[in-house]
Amino acid sequence: MKLAEAKQQFVASWGAFGTQWGINRTMAQIHALLLISPDPLSADDIMEQLSISRGNANMNIRELIDWALVNRVIVAGERKEYFTAEKDIWKVVRQIVKERKKRELDPMLKLLDELENVEGDKRDKEVKTFTDAIANIRRVGGQAEKTLDTLIRADESWFISSLMKIFK
Amino acid sequence: MKLAEAKQQFVASWGAFGTQWGINRTMAQIHALLLISPDPLSADDIMEQLSISRGNANMNIRELIDWALVNRVIVAGERKEYFTAEKDIWKVVRQIVKERKKRELDPMLKLLDELENVEGDKRDKEVKTFTDAIANIRRVGGQAEKTLDTLIRADESWFISSLMKIFK
DNA sequence: CTAAATTTTCAGTATTTATTGAAAATTTAG
DNA sequence: CTAAATTTTCAATAAATACTGAAAATTTAG
Numbered sequence A, B: 001m002k003l004a005e006a007k008q009q010f011v012a013s014w015g016a017f018g019t020q021w022g023i024n025r026t027m028a029q030i031h032a033l034l035l036i037s038p039d040p041l042s043a044d045d046i047m048e049q050l051s052i053s054r055g056n057a058n059m060n061i062r063e064l065i066d067w068a069l070v071n072r073v074i075v076a077g078e079r080k081e082y083f084t085a086e087k088d089i090w091k092v093v094r095q096i097v098k099e100r101k102k103r104e105l106d107p108m109l110k111l112l113d114e115l116e117n118v119e120g121d122k123r124d125k126e127v128k129t130f131t132d133a134i135a136n137i138r139r140v141g142g143q144a145e146k147t148l149d150t151l152i153r154a155d156e157s158w159f160i161s162s163l164m165k166i167f168k
Numbered sequence C: 001c002t003a004a005a006t007t008t009t010c011a012g013t014a015t016t017t018a019t020t021g022a023a024a025a026t027t028t029a030g
Numbered sequence D: 001c002t003a004a005a006t007t008t009t010c011a012a013t014a015a016a017t018a019c020t021g022a023a024a025a026t027t028t029a030g
Helices: A003-020 A025-035 A043-050 A054-066 A089-115 A125-153 A156-166 B003-020 B025-035 B043-050 B054-066 B089-115 B125-153 B156-166
Strands: A070-073 A082-085 B070-073 B082-085
Touching: A003 A025, A003 B089, A003 B125, A025 A043, A025 A054, A025 A070, A025 A082, A043 A054, A054 A070, A054 A082, A089 A125, A089 B003, A089 B125, A125 B003, A125 B089, B003 B025, B025 B043, B025 B054, B025 B070, B025 B082, B043 B054, B054 B070, B054 B082, B089 B125
Parallel strands: none
Antiparallel strands: A070 A082, B070 B082
């Protein structure tokens, strides 16, 4: 396969993959494009390569910066802004896990804590089923939280070697 | 908080949570509803409780069955079909991980394997950046695959105690 | 300061995704 | 077998989400 074709396919697939995970297709494609670009790209470069409008490029680049997956870089002698993506995929994974945990898991756990204190007689089947379900979800969620916190802090080699020990 | 209100809030939140993960809101809500229902529910029960149409209920229940998160049950003396959700959340998590891995991670790894064999001179900066990026993603993806395979096979107590050992 | 370059915003529009509801198909009781 | 009950399908429609493009705001070179 030729490089140009391979790039195209990677960007398209990364975009499709993103949408399955609730991530805007264009945002995922911009990220993919920057991952495989040796040099920083300007908004114009991105607009051209993905055939998207300036507004769309601007909004999604901003979102990627907000997720700390993309950085603005200054290119000497250039007025425009340029952008790069973190190339270390392990760092990227940790950053995404960190953000999603903060934005989604933590609020969910907070809600579950509130819902566990529902009024009513525990001998009532309706009440019992509800509180049991919530307590179970809360417990598994709490475990996930601990595991993810550790993963966020871990460096790759440490993580791998630890996993190797358990997951022989 | 009263039970009815707590139920409402749980169903609504589970639905919102689902959409953030690329899961249809109604599908997540039906799942939530079944998780907290002591008895099996019919399509009519679900339609009524969520204020949705028969077609919508039918399609999303089918999808949940396809994900093996919901089961049809026969209620003695009833002609209608009834539905229940697996209540063991650890099992639910494993099942979701299993399905998403099969549907998403495995095809992605397959694609990465193909993209790694791009034509061209490795001394070309463009080629090198691309192949390096793909190889890195492939490597982290392969680790994820192994870890998830083990998680899918693990039972909860084993998983927790193993994690406790590592993630002191 | 002035004006050109660049970035940001956002109302309007397009696209994608989800839902309805009624007809068709299927199932089951008698 | 017959018809009532139930489930499934899917074209039409609604709702949610994403994108455009041009005007406004901001930045910077001179």
